[in-house]
Amino acid sequence: MNKKYEIRDPIYGFIELDRWERDIINHPVFQRLRRIKQLAWTDMVYPGAVHTRFEHSLGVMHLATLMYEKIVSKKRGYLESRLGYNGSGLENDKKFVRLAALLHDVGHAPFSHAGEGLMGKNPGTDKPYKHENYSAAIVEYKFKEVIDEHPYNQNYHITAKQISDFLVGGAGLGRRLFWRSLVAGQIDADRADYLLRDAYHIGTNYGSYDLKRLLVTLTIAEHPETRAPMIAVEEGGLHAAEALIIARYMMFTQVYFHHTRRAYDHHFAGAMKSLLFDVAKRKTFLPPTSLENIDDYISWDDWKVLGLLNQGKGGQDAHALKERKHHRCVFNTSEVPTEAELDRSNEVLDMLSQFEPFVDEPNKSWYSGGESDIMIKRDIAPGQKETVPLPFISSVVRGLLPIRQRRIYVSLEDREEAELLLKRKGC
């Protein structure tokens, strides 16, 4: 019998799981997520922000399941006729989505996104690896046994490789590509969970939106340009979808991009770089390309970093973290700068070069149009529907321009002199 277990959760009440999922959660590599704070050093600004990737991962699994179930119950016929599903296929993919959602963040570095700057360059893209690349590799290297060989998998035949492909958008996804936007999209379970969870722990209301309304209005539509099937929202969920985008905008501007919080990301990256060099004589984490590298990577978590910092390691940046003496922002452009402001920011940077400044570029689109559009399916005449992107019918979302702010920070000691210099130069 497939015994069920329940874990209490501050957002959803209880999260239900079965023996297989419990075995995955009990895996030491999953337990490592208990030692990685969700919001890094955000508690330097918002003291309540000390929750971890562990509870977020459980929440994403729970929420992805709710989304999946709502869509299947509403559009079973379409899934069967257009995507070739049958009853067992839908049950199989529900389990698949649950596991992928549960494991989507296992590749985070210590202190979550703050540690991503220390990831080496991916020769395939010529850009630094992302935590998703580590998640995918960790699933393949460390969770293969508990996935592929688990007795509960006899009816599913799910493989760690399939989940790994799902997490990075690999080519082996097959029709499951359709479900990927439940874990990596604009109304995905990841965003839907972290907004509510982060807001709850921080003590703000910025992350609120009407989750229940959003869930009951999820549906399937076909893209007007390509006719590709995709997850969409019924017109009745228009304002719930808007609210989620606005919640994201508020959380980013008020919390994630807070100028002091971003300074601590900088200091952590500096301290972590120093620790990596001290401990392993390296400038970056090892790439996610072998079991040996992955073992080394997952040996790093917040506890290990804090232990080393407590031993006095980590250089000047560790001192800033410990004493809360962070660099100060002395110049910033508007959130959505003009071309002239962008050029001006370079001139200011030149002016401040004597102070060895660092720059910060919080950039984010609240709404990415195009392939990841939130599509709204609405009635235009009796029996006739059309599918349009959210900004087409939402002036609020249409008006949210992407942030491309530029900031310049100098040390606390240099702050006064730098500000005086800028004042003299009329900045």
Next chain:
Amino acid sequence: MPDQFTEKWDQYSLMAELALKLEGVSPQFGKTVLQKLVYILQAIFRVPCGYGYILYNYGPYSEELADDLSFFASMDGVRVEWGRGSGYEIKKADKTIHFRERGKGFLTQYASQIGDVIEEFGGMNARELELRSTIIYVYQEEPLEKKDMLCRVKEIKPHFTDSEIHNAYQELERWLVSPAT
């Protein structure tokens, strides 16, 4: 730690160039077409646009490129409009020519590759490019035998017919075997 700002004038100039050159060539130069053409420029023609792509709903997709387009539009670099029933359209705006000039060095350096992409793929619609870019993506990730390739693409894109996939693969074969350098 970064001590310089990230400049994207080359990428903006490319978007400006495509908006200008595809006018009257593309059946509809929208967001999906932009995504796929830049992907092909990077993957086949080796133009260093700097975008990381993943497989998304309609084939290879770069969120960073989508965000760059939004910001570029906010600077009046292009206009992005939604046509009811037909999808997005990217059109030239007041500052398109200005931004193209700002990245002239990049455009001059890669003029022949950009010209080739426009000639070979510029006349295709979003659906045609969705299929072709997906084939390229699958091939680049794991070059398979033709039969296995076609199966894998069909699994990812069940809404395309076997013959659509087969024909697109035939067209692309020369690029897959011998990518331009």
